[in-house]
Amino acid sequence: LLLCSVMKRVPRDRTLFVSSLARRLSSASGPGPKVCIVGGGPAGFYTAQHLLKARDDMVVDVYERLPVPFGLVRFGVAPDHPEVKNVINTFTQTAQHERCYFYGNVNVGTDVSVEELRKAYHAVVLSYGAEANRSMRVSGEGLAGVFSARDFVGWYNGLPSNKELQPHLNCETVVILGQGNVALDVARILLSPLDLLKKTDITQHALDTLAASRVRRVLIVGRRGPLQIACTIKEVREMINLPDTAADMLPADFESISEALKDLPRPRKRLTELMMKTVKTESGQHKANKSWGFRFLRSPLEVLPGPDGKRVAGIRLAVNKLEGSGEDAKAVPTGQTEDLECGMVISSIGYKSLPIDPCVPFDPRSAIVPNNMGRVKDTAGLYCSGWVKRGPTGVIATTMNDSFDTARMLLKDMDSGMLNLSVNKPGGQEITALLKERGVRAVSFPEWEKINLEEVRRGTAVGKPREKFLDVKDMLAVAWS
Numbered sequence: 001l002l003l004c005s006v007m008k009r010v011p012r013d014r015t016l017f018v019s020s021l022a023r024r025l026s027s028a029s030g031p032g033p034k035v036c037i038v039g040g041g042p043a044g045f046y047t048a049q050h051l052l053k054a055r056d057d058m059v060v061d062v063y064e065r066l067p068v069p070f071g072l073v074r075f076g077v078a079p080d081h082p083e084v085k086n087v088i089n090t091f092t093q094t095a096q097h098e099r100c101y102f103y104g105n106v107n108v109g110t111d112v113s114v115e116e117l118r119k120a121y122h123a124v125v126l127s128y129g130a131e132a133n134r135s136m137r138v139s140g141e142g143l144a145g146v147f148s149a150r151d152f153v154g155w156y157n158g159l160p161s162n163k164e165l166q167p168h169l170n171c172e173t174v175v176i177l178g179q180g181n182v183a184l185d186v187a188r189i190l191l192s193p194l195d196l197l198k199k200t201d202i203t204q205h206a207l208d209t210l211a212a213s214r215v216r217r218v219l220i221v222g223r224r225g226p227l228q229i230a231c232t233i234k235e236v237r238e239m240i241n242l243p244d245t246a247a248d249m250l251p252a253d254f255e256s257i258s259e260a261l262k263d264l265p266r267p268r269k270r271l272t273e274l275m276m277k278t279v280k281t282e283s284g285q286h287k288a289n290k291s292w293g294f295r296f297l298r299s300p301l302e303v304l305p306g307p308d309g310k311r312v313a314g315i316r317l318a319v320n321k322l323e324g325s326g327e328d329a330k331a332v333p334t335g336q337t338e339d340l341e342c343g344m345v346i347s348s349i350g351y352k353s354l355p356i357d358p359c360v361p362f363d364p365r366s367a368i369v370p371n372n373m374g375r376v377k378d379t380a381g382l383y384c385s386g387w388v389k390r391g392p393t394g395v396i397a398t399t400m401n402d403s404f405d406t407a408r409m410l411l412k413d414m415d416s417g418m419l420n421l422s423v424n425k426p427g428g429q430e431i432t433a434l435l436k437e438r439g440v441r442a443v444s445f446p447e448w449e450k451i452n453l454e455e456v457r458r459g460t461a462v463g464k465p466r467e468k469f470l471d472v473k474d475m476l477a478v479a480w481s
Helices: 002-007 014-029 042-054 071-075 082-095 114-120 149-157 181-191 204-211 233-240 258-263 266-282 396-416 428-437 445-460 472-479
Strands: 034-038 059-063 100-103 123-126 146-148 173-177 217-221 245-247 290-295 298-305 312-323 330-341 344-347 382-384
Touching: 034 042, 034 114, 034 428, 042 059, 042 071, 042 082, 042 396, 059 428, 071 082, 071 149, 082 100, 100 428, 100 445, 114 123, 114 428, 123 396, 146 149, 149 181, 149 344, 173 181, 173 330, 181 217, 181 233, 181 290, 233 245, 233 266, 258 266, 298 330, 312 344, 382 396, 445 472
Parallel strands: 034 059, 034 123, 059 100, 123 382, 146 344, 173 217, 173 344, 217 290, 245 290
Antiparallel strands: 298 312, 312 330
């Protein structure tokens, strides 16, 4: 009946389609190992990719809280970095594999428990990332005009939970705390010419807000020095090359570091030389309409309110000194302070994972699932990959290697007998039945592709790669239409 009903909607080679679908249905209920992955972002899909390549009897089910896949590639990568999003093509190939199944719109920990997944599958891999913000732990953090970089990025990238953020860009100066790539992404979006952003997949409501922006100056603050900055040379070069935008650096920050250049690793040396060159050529030149600059050896002490006591008007910073050298140098307060006037503060000091289920071990201090090379401690058959495994660090390639390591560990446990494959587990069939009883309807990958096509159509109409849906209800309406 299922095959017949689907055949009526398939206009092309029905024989080939039915043959493929039959193989998928057969593999889903067959005797091979069944693995469940919680999280449809890069870590989840890279883990699935390695498992599927390693064994031709492996079935992998990917569960995702949102109706749409790809996690931070969709919601975290800057809209003006489309080349980074090309990895979606690889993830799509994995999702379309005949032994891979995508279950979107399923909130593990709420709609179904991890324990229920463990009973249905031979192994469960937690790859749900880091969805919370690290707190600055200073007074004034709750003032209007103070945002986390995660929420701000989610706002301009169309994350449904951030669609109501409404940042008011009616100030001249924005201070960003943190000097990683995300901080520079935010600075670049704030200062980029609108004509450049109009050609990206940035959301229309973000474009409208940026069109009315009065922001002309962005300061990017870090607690340590130029030799410890966390961003990469690509992002700094992009800031330097922004049209009608000048670099506003403090020459004194770079006076004592030239001697250390010869001993630096090549990537760090090139980055430092680029910043020093920028200081020499642009410092003191403010002919451009906009400016940006690093401020080093500063840590937040207090967000300062304006006269109404409700909105940010500045930030008080501790002036630091370094103890030690290189990557191990520590920032120590000197007792001096510095106040910066600003109308917005964006905290880019990191993300953190949250516990997903009471049965899963979780370390609140490091905000990760305790593990040994991806094996969750004291919990047989449970694994983790990505940020929930190692913390929110690294780029997509880091996540790929990390996820492959977890997959190799899982495969090793299968080969050694640590995971018992002699029992035929029901896998997705049992979970689908549970979800149906609970009134939860999953979004399949073909249904996501309907959302994708409609977003691309909407974008094409206005000269953009896509126009994302911001509301889950709208996504579901298209998926199930």
